[in-house]
Amino acid sequence: MRGLRLTGATIVALIAMTTTTPSATADGTGGLPVQASAPASTSAPAAPRIRVTAAVTLTRSQTRSVQRRVHVRADGRVGKQTRRAIRRYQSRKHLMRTGRPNLQTLRGMKLRFAETIAARMTRKAAATAASGPGVFPIQGPWRYGGANTTFASRGGDHQGIDLFAACGTPLVAASPGTVRTRKHQSRAGHYVVITGTPSGEDEVYMHLKSRSPLSVGDRVAAGTPIGQVGDTGRATGCHLHFELWTAPGWYAGGRPHDARPTLEAWAARAGNPATSGS
Numbered sequence: 001m002r003g004l005r006l007t008g009a010t011i012v013a014l015i016a017m018t019t020t021t022p023s024a025t026a027d028g029t030g031g032l033p034v035q036a037s038a039p040a041s042t043s044a045p046a047a048p049r050i051r052v053t054a055a056v057t058l059t060r061s062q063t064r065s066v067q068r069r070v071h072v073r074a075d076g077r078v079g080k081q082t083r084r085a086i087r088r089y090q091s092r093k094h095l096m097r098t099g100r101p102n103l104q105t106l107r108g109m110k111l112r113f114a115e116t117i118a119a120r121m122t123r124k125a126a127a128t129a130a131s132g133p134g135v136f137p138i139q140g141p142w143r144y145g146g147a148n149t150t151f152a153s154r155g156g157d158h159q160g161i162d163l164f165a166a167c168g169t170p171l172v173a174a175s176p177g178t179v180r181t182r183k184h185q186s187r188a189g190h191y192v193v194i195t196g197t198p199s200g201e202d203e204v205y206m207h208l209k210s211r212s213p214l215s216v217g218d219r220v221a222a223g224t225p226i227g228q229v230g231d232t233g234r235a236t237g238c239h240l241h242f243e244l245w246t247a248p249g250w251y252a253g254g255r256p257h258d259a260r261p262t263l264e265a266w267a268a269r270a271g272n273p274a275t276s277g278s
């Protein structure tokens, strides 16, 4: 990557994520994102793993905006000086030190176009998920709920989508990844968060009937059983509350978005469309 010659018009912004809290230990990579081809040992709280999960292109003027924030000559190119200045900025703001204007950094800089880029990446991730190895998580008949069960309903408070199915219906991981969280919470009930998926998104499964058999750090394949549909926590009727979060993930800097298009693609491929509801 170091030898890569960047054209004047564009640079590549990489989103990097870690499976644990981003920290100064990312510096062990020399500040550059590295591809984690082999999963770290799952037996212990492993050192942070950094993965390049998506790439977008910045225009020359966007690059200039970044350069102005880090106080280097704004020529629209990312050279050594710019990378060094970005690293300094990331260091100061306690961001992952990549030396690249990734989404986390663009947001840290409060640049307006960061959200445009975030939206573009979300669309790309959804497309990747739809064409990727994802499987529909409910292994049985299911249906949509009413108005209060869609994404961003309840005045924006509902961060997922509710899919209703009989209590006890098996649930599987939709995508391959690693268990980030497995807990019980008063509202979510028994829940599981899968991270490190091919799209870079975190998947959240709530209201499981009982504690998931998975443990934090477990690797899952698409289709690995994660529990059963239930109504633990604050739930009216047995359902899966499912959330998709953009990288770097669930309450780790990512944002929830509407999982419905992705779920529909998975359901269609599984030949398991909604039986009713909207």
Ligand SMILES: [Zn+2]
Pocket (backbone or CB within 6 Å): 149, 158, 160, 161, 162, 241, 242
């Ligand atoms: Zn819900």
